[in-house]
Amino acid sequence: MKCRFFLLDINEDRSAAKPTVRLWGLNDRGERVLILATQILPYFYYMPDEKDDPDSVRERLLKPGTKFTKILRIEIEKKKKLLGLPCNVLRITCSDSEVLTAYARDILKDLGKGTTYEEDLRLSVRYVTDTELTLCGWQEFEVEPIQDDRFAVDSVFAAEALPAKSPEDTPPAMRILAFSLLTVGERGSAKPEMDPIRAIAVATGKGKVEILLNEGKDDSQLLTDFVAFTREFDPDIIVGFESNSLVWPYIIQRCKLRKIKLALGRDGSEPHTSMFGHVSVAGRADVDLFDITVGIAEIKVNNIENLARYLQTPSSGKAETIEESDRFILWKDESGRRKLAENAKANAQIMLELAEAAINFPMQLSALTGLPLDQVMTAAVGFRVDSYLIKQAHMLAELIPPRVEQPFFTYRGAIVLEPKTGLHDNVVALDFSSMYPSLMEKYNLSPDTLVRPAEKVSEDSVFIIPEVNHRFRKQPNGFYRTVLKELIEQRNRIKGEVTKLEEKSTRYRVLRERERAVKIITNACYGYAGWAGARWYAREVAESAAALGRDTITKTIAKADSLGLKVIYGDTDSIFVTDDHKKVEQLVKWAKQEVDLEIKREREYVRILFTEAMKRYAGLVPDGSLDIVGLEVVRGDWSDIAREVQEQVLTRILCEQSTEKAIEDVRTTIRKLKNGEVPIINLTIRKTLTKQIEDYKVRTPHVEVAKLLVKQGWDLGVGDKVAYVIVKGSGKLFQKARPASQVNPKDIDIEYYLDNQIKPAAMRILERFGVNETQLAV
DNA sequence: AACTGTGGCCAGTAGA
DNA sequence: TCTACTGGCCACAGTT
Numbered sequence: 001m002k003c004r005f006f007l008l009d010i011n012e013d014r015s016a017a018k019p020t021v022r023l024w025g026l027n028d029r030g031e032r033v034l035i036l037a038t039q040i041l042p043y044f045y046y047m048p049d050e051k052d053d054p055d056s057v058r059e060r061l062l063k064p065g066t067k068f069t070k071i072l073r074i075e076i077e078k079k080k081k082l083l084g085l086p087c088n089v090l091r092i093t094c095s096d097s098e099v100l101t102a103y104a105r106d107i108l109k110d111l112g113k114g115t116t117y118e119e120d121l122r123l124s125v126r127y128v129t130d131t132e133l134t135l136c137g138w139q140e141f142e143v144e145p146i147q148d149d150r151f152a153v154d155s156v157f158a159a160e161a162l163p164a165k166s167p168e169d170t171p172p173a174m175r176i177l178a179f180s181l182l183t184v185g186e187r188g189s190a191k192p193e194m195d196p197i198r199a200i201a202v203a204t205g206k207g208k209v210e211i212l213l214n215e216g217k218d219d220s221q222l223l224t225d226f227v228a229f230t231r232e233f234d235p236d237i238i239v240g241f242e243s244n245s246l247v248w249p250y251i252i253q254r255c256k257l258r259k260i261k262l263a264l265g266r267d268g269s270e271p272h273t274s275m276f277g278h279v280s281v282a283g284r285a286d287v288d289l290f291d292i293t294v295g296i297a298e299i300k301v302n303n304i305e306n307l308a309r310y311l312q313t314p315s316s317g318k319a320e321t322i323e324e325s326d327r328f329i330l331w332k333d334e335s336g337r338r339k340l341a342e343n344a345k346a347n348a349q350i351m352l353e354l355a356e357a358a359i360n361f362p363m364q365l366s367a368l369t370g371l372p373l374d375q376v377m378t379a380a381v382g383f384r385v386d387s388y389l390i391k392q393a394h395m396l397a398e399l400i401p402p403r404v405e406q407p408f409f410t411y412r413g414a415i416v417l418e419p420k421t422g423l424h425d426n427v428v429a430l431d432f433s434s435m436y437p438s439l440m441e442k443y444n445l446s447p448d449t450l451v452r453p454a455e456k457v458s459e460d461s462v463f464i465i466p467e468v469n470h471r472f473r474k475q476p477n478g479f480y481r482t483v484l485k486e487l488i489e490q491r492n493r494i495k496g497e498v499t500k501l502e503e504k505s506t507r508y509r510v511l512r513e514r515e516r517a518v519k520i521i522t523n524a525c526y527g528y529a530g531w532a533g534a535r536w537y538a539r540e541v542a543e544s545a546a547a548l549g550r551d552t553i554t555k556t557i558a559k560a561d562s563l564g565l566k567v568i569y570g571d572t573d574s575i576f577v578t579d580d581h582k583k584v585e586q587l588v589k590w591a592k593q594e595v596d597l598e599i600k601r602e603r604e605y606v607r608i609l610f611t612e613a614m615k616r617y618a619g620l621v622p623d624g625s626l627d628i629v630g631l632e633v634v635r636g637d638w639s640d641i642a643r644e645v646q647e648q649v650l651t652r653i654l655c656e657q658s659t660e661k662a663i664e665d666v667r668t669t670i671r672k673l674k675n676g677e678v679p680i681i682n683l684t685i686r687k688t689l690t691k692q693i694e695d696y697k698v699r700t701p702h703v704e705v706a707k708l709l710v711k712q713g714w715d716l717g718v719g720d721k722v723a724y725v726i727v728k729g730s731g732k733l734f735q736k737a738r739p740a741s742q743v744n745p746k747d748i749d750i751e752y753y754l755d756n757q758i759k760p761a762a763m764r765i766l767e768r769f770g771v772n773e774t775q776l777a778v
Numbered sequence: 779a780a781c782t783g784t785g786g787c788c789a790g791t792a793g794a
Numbered sequence: 795t796c797t798a799c800t801g802g803c804c805a806c807a808g809t810t
Contacts, residue, residue: 527796
């Protein structure tokens with residue numbers, strides 16, 4: 001029988017007698033389905049030395065009595081390519097996916113030469129590439145129902161054949177469970193070894209939120225209730241916040257302690273940490289909203305409130321994170337406990353809304369890259385590109401290079417122009433559209449087209465890259481050219497389709513996110529090519545793209561000059577010029593004709609201000625808002641008070657062109673600070689721990705405060721933000737830093753905030769207008 | 779002991 | 795994923 005099937009998760013069935021892939025998802029009747037597929041067997045490639053005859057190598061490996069008892073068959077493939085060149089390889093198929101790496105190693109040792117490929121691809125990856133199926137997408141399967149009550153699904157099927165693509169492309173309705181833990185630690189953060197879970201809030205739909213309470217003497221019953229609730233509701237997607245790093249580890253540890261089986265998987269298994277540090281729940285997609293906030297550059301502090309504000313979901317205003325230290329105080333009495341419970345419920349409800357609003361992008365990224373939904377947001381950019389390229393390479397019959405430790409070389413990057421300082425009226429920022437990918441495609445930059453220095457080729461058969469003198473063959477198309485062409489075309493196709501759709505329709509939203517996913521992968525290819533961990537790493541490719549970029553922008557500046565356009569600033573692929581429409585049009589035309597690249601009018605500025613610094617400016621755009629780049633206002637490591645005062649100054653200068661009003665604003669802020677009217681939260685400075693506390697070579701305020709908090713029982717590590725303020729006293733700054741939550745307002749070092757926060761932030765702008773610091777005195 | 783200059787550590791941003 | 799850039803602050807050396 002036929003089964004139309006939306007694939008949500010894929011993994012290998014390690015308990016099966018023969019290599020089996022489990023495909024979890026929904027059918028077109030909204031039933032939960034598991035398909036067991038045995039069509040794709042594990043295999044790897046062996047490429048013999050040139051002098052060796054593939055047939056005799058084959059004979060030798062298949063001879064009875066060798067240790068390779070799990071080799072099922074060996075085929076000679078003549079169509080495979082390595083770096084674009086055809087080659088003969090042995091495809092060695094095995095009956096057990098566990099033996100691939102060992103066999104590859106042993107064959108190399110036994111034969112003493114040749115190379116192996118693709119033994120590092122897991123069976124589920126093999127299945128995705130070989131069948132070209134789409135994660136978070138629809139396919140059609142020919143299946144036979146089977147009886148197997150190990151799985152909590154509506155039907156289990158055995159696949160009879162490989163899947164076929166289905167035209168349908170909007171996801172089915174899925175059940176989403178959002179959950180939030182309530183934990184309370186007496187000293188510092190709650191510790192799973194000692195602090196039981198007090199409650200778990202679970203949201204399953206609009207207004208459908210409840211709280212599971214811990215009413216026993218420990219949390220055994222609560223954990224059991226949580227398992228029962230989850231199994232009963234049977235979600236397709238489970239959503240948490242910091243669930244991978246904190247919440248799941250906490251629950252898992254509590255269950256271990258209380259000896260409770262956390263059987264949440266659709267196969268009855270427990271959640272476990274898997275690839276890229278994400279937590280995997282068999283048959284369901286575990287999505288951590290934290291990973292989604294990390295992916296949104298506009299969000300400085302990654303919490304639920306900020307994600308809610310950014311996505312503007314219905315209950316976004318109700319989100320609130322209660323600090324751990326406050327939780328302990330609230331927990332002491334009944335009304336506080338009620339407040340905590342309400343907060344956990346509100347958070348779960350909001351997380352559900354956020355998941356519904358934000359899930360399209362991860363789904364589209366999953367479909368594009370072939371990484372399962374629960375891994376795709378946790379995976380670093382490089383691994384997303386890697387996964388995408390593996391799929392593409394397979395389709396092009398290219399052998400997939402292994403990931404190897406490579407020596408690392410830096411190279412010269414982009415050009416940034418010295419800005420013309422001061423105020424400028426009527427300016428336009430011109431950007432090249434996807435400059436690096438376009439250049440990589442145009443000049444066929446790829447590891448397989450790169451001509452090694454010793455190699456002799458005729459000059460007109462290669463592109464010679466300016467400055468760096470690397471050579472790339474014009475033909476045939478390199479791997480990156482093929483892939484980027486397809487990506488760029490795909491993006492244009494989607495863009496064309498989107499314009500025909502109604503903005504509110506589901507398909508519109510899906511396609512918009514698909515376009516975003518394609519854009520992200522396209523832009524990441526340049527950085528990926530220069531990443532030593534990449535399978536398709538070639539420093540020369542990234543270096544050449546950067547050199548061509550410099551060449552392009554330099555020529556563009558010269559052209560703008562010759563047209564009489566005043567170039568005020570430029571960074572990488574953009575130039576800021578005085579907006580003379582006719583001349584700008586000429587420049588755009590020139591770019592199209594002479595360098596075959598598209599220049600877009602990216603932003604217009606009524607007025608724009610540059611200081612001496614590169615990458616820092618502020619402009620007034622026609623709708624009256626400010627576009628602030630690089631300055632303290634947009635930095636997360638300055639206090640609110642400094643950021644706010646700088647924003648006021650910029651508004652006065654750019655909108656009203658009044659230095660006097662700006663000065664008065666600064667004075668007002670200074671007065672407030674001196675009168676003690678500024679709350680601690682506006683004086684708090686936040687910095688991230690980018691390494692283990694003991695690895696720091698210098699003593700800095702945020703590290704010192706982190707050490708203090710650790711001593712108090714807090715659990716702080718890489719990636720945690722430390723919030724501190726500076727208090728009165730003597731000595732170095734790091735000796736005067738205190739945790740923001742533990743400071744009395746009267747201890748604040750007013751002078752520090754004046755001299756090191758407010759004044760520098762304000763003067764950065766005001767000194768351009770001849771203002772002296774003494775004029776700020778009150 | 780207090781100050782000054784300088785190199786380097788560090789976090790964060792801009793642009794892809 | 796990459797490089798370019800800013801600017802605070804520490805650590806240390808040399809000077810007053």
